[in-house]
Amino acid sequence: MVNLTIDGTQVTVSKTATIYEAAKEIGIKIPVLCYAKKLMPYGACRFCLVQVEQMKGRLIPACTTPVSEGMVVTTTSEEIEKVRKTVMEFLLVNHVLDCPVCDKGGECDLQDLAYEFGSTSNRFEGEKFDLPTDEVNPLIERNMNRCVLCGRCVRVCDEVVGYGSYSFINRGFETKIATAYDRGLSCEFCGQCVSLCPVGAILPRPFKFKARPWQIKEVDSVCGYCGNGCTVTLGVKDNKVETIRFNDEIGVNDGNLCIRGRFGYSYVNHEDRLTKPLVRKDGQLVEVEWDEALQVAADGLAKAQQGQGAGILSGARLTNEELFMLKQVAKTLGTENLDNSGGECYKGVTEGLKETLGVAASTGTFPQIEHADVILAIRSDFYETHPVVGMVVNQAIRRNEAQLLVVADKKGKLDKLPREKTLLSQPGLELDVINAMCKVLLDEGLAKTDGVDGVEELQAALADFGLAEVAKRTGVDAAALQTAAKQLAGAGNAAILLAYGLPYQGLSTELATAAANLAMLTGIAGREGSGLYLCGEKANSQGAIDLGILPQGNGLGARAMLAAAAEGKLDALYVVAEDPLSSYPDRDSIAKSLENVPFLVVQDLFLSPTAEQADVVLPAASFAEKDGTFTNAERRIQRVRHGIKSPGEARSDGAILTSLAGKLGSSLAFTGSAAIFAEIGKEVPAYAAFNYNEIGPQGVVWGGETLQPASRKLVAVAGGVAADGDFKLVTGSALYHSGTISTRAKGPTAVLSEAYLELCREDAADLKVADGDLVKVSGNGTELKLKAKVGNRLPKGVVFTPYHFAEAQVNRLYKGEAVIPVKLSK
């Protein structure tokens, strides 16, 4: 700690703090433009100049000067004011005076400072710039005439996002921010630059001219897309979510968001939202009153339960409280057939981790990743499914020189980061690579086997996973594999990242088990600062597991329920917040299930393809319309708050489930989310420690920052099977989308509106396919036509398609396997 005096006040701060941060601590505001909390100090704007007693004769920038013992700092004096005013005059030489037509007006740092300094005239004259605005892309507008060259966009894109879209070009007065070759912006569209621009040079296009900042009501909530659980601040005006506000002051993600979080909110306001309950009468879905719809649903479900039974299938975008109510409905109904999204994909957590580590959750928290020395990402898709954790990985690399290892069948965003080593394996054989890493550790005596069961058994089971054999099978370089294993074992802090979700059903349990083995042998599991992260695809995937929205007793899981329905052995299916027809593997069999099930109730935001088949459709509320809690992939329980009212008569899932439970004869009634949360604590001991009303902006993490494994048992898993066939198709998540709901949001669909088939240049040349051509993909007994997207991400012989788009029917090809052998033709 260092003691210094700022404006006569004594302050003690850590020795890594800057003068600016020290002043902020005691509430002294030094004007800044280029400083941002989450970026490295830069010193571009020169507004923060202060006087330091020990450095007489010149002014010192506060944001880049570290504090030292005994420093005496003056933050305001006549001289400093004069210099700051002059800096302002310099900035305003070229700056256009278009505040009335600029959307930043009202929250512009430059405007605020000009007002504070009372800058009304300028002693200097200069030329105005005539730079065209960049409106090529649909989401981000860049008007470089308003730029003050603070470099925040350049730095955030590099330091946090790791994309590097922007750079300064030209010199002197002509300096400007530009993309490569000064072309239109074409990037991930995460909008981080938008959030950090202090002026109106970079603005969100969907929000253009919509409202002024003071007219907007801000509601802090949690993003409804992936398991990352980023804090989002809804900008609400006239009962409509108009934008996502930029907020790095509170929350867990430092204000970092991806394209889905920042621009994917608009499905909430979509005109196709269901507004009234629908009941099928004479083959047609007709609008009815709530009471009637609920009665029909309750009667149908109760009748089915008397017969062959009813099944409940839920999505993982319900809040914990709603999931609890769902469980009550299942109990009241008397069915054990209960499951949440995917069915197979989350088994990595409920079976893989449970068997090995005895816990069913990630063992670390996301902020710990930033301080990891070595990070292993299994599948490069981790960035695509959880972009904001990907940004944390990037910060770990750039700030703390972490080593990133990627075991994947294709390249991706993570492979573009510095200090990164990709072990590129044949698709479906990542498992072998992880097994081989375990074997390296065991063979070389690097494994930490204290208190770990099953070492001998694992050693015996891994006999086939010698370096040379695995290298031959998977195509991974043996030396690189060995080095990677050693790096992971030798790291002080390390993280293993693995995402699960609907498109990653194949080998999900096996991969998680192998990862858990590796985590135990390297000592990552349970070590402070290290962690094994199994991250769910949906906002509340972890909550659904915590609350036990899983098959009860001898009940059927998602797949078994659908299979039983297809065979006519299930009399009713109640699908909540899920669209199996569009997103579950094996569409044809699901279509059969939905056709054969005598009674189908669907509760959703939209009339999805599944809902179109239903006998009763109940209109539900989106994440922006309800209160409750989500538990994210790092076990953090956070408050979801409603910003707007539901359209029409749509009700929150919690309200619907409560009424339905009542119709079914349950006497349970709660006064609100807080009461239900207290009730959850009785069933889920981990949640009992928290009070709903005391969950702050940072949320609360159950099980502590580092979750201690309940057991340490190595479980051997067999290797993957290499797929034959000319081309190997893998499905997955595209960066711009999450699940199927984002295909209804304007932002993500503006960037990516339809499914594609990604293939490498060599394959494209062999097939004589150009970007955008239709390619016939045949495999698994079906044939699809998809638009080709030629790139250099995939190795030869591997093709990729995202699963989000219902119209493309990719899930007719994809039946839950890790790799699908396909044939391609033009």
Added chain:
Amino acid sequence: MRNFWRDIKGTLQPFWITLGYLFKKPVTIQYPEEKRTPPPRYRARLVLTRDPNGGERCVACQLCSAACPVDCISMQAAEDEDGRRYAAWFRINFSRCIFCGLCTEACPTLAIQTTADYEICNREVLNLVYEKQDLLIESGGKDTEYNFYKHSGIGVAQVRGEGEEEHGPVDPKSLMP
């Protein structure tokens, strides 16, 4: 006795003053038959003015609405084909307006101005809600010369750098040796 004389005086003096006013011109105006001309800066009905080129001055920046102490102004901004920001709709509720003129002080483009038209009484309250077409006039109001776009330095109304108080744009190549 002193009180007696004081009361006599107090009884007669008002009559004297009244008598004096009998021969003066009356101040009462027989409205509505007779109408007074208000001073030029009188604050009554608000209007939206046009710039010298005939374009709408209002850029829907929301400042008048923010300055309004009674929240009687509302609007929605929109973008024209040439990039010009304008009010898609603009509404003043004169049944709430207190004619304080703060909106005109807030207006950065001189669009909203007070006029001397004070005759906007109405029996129907909703008739006092004025829409954009009711507010817009075909003149520049108190300053016919001012054009915001000529001062702002943005290339909407004229080529960038050709506005007032502006220098032409820079060609970086011209500085090369």
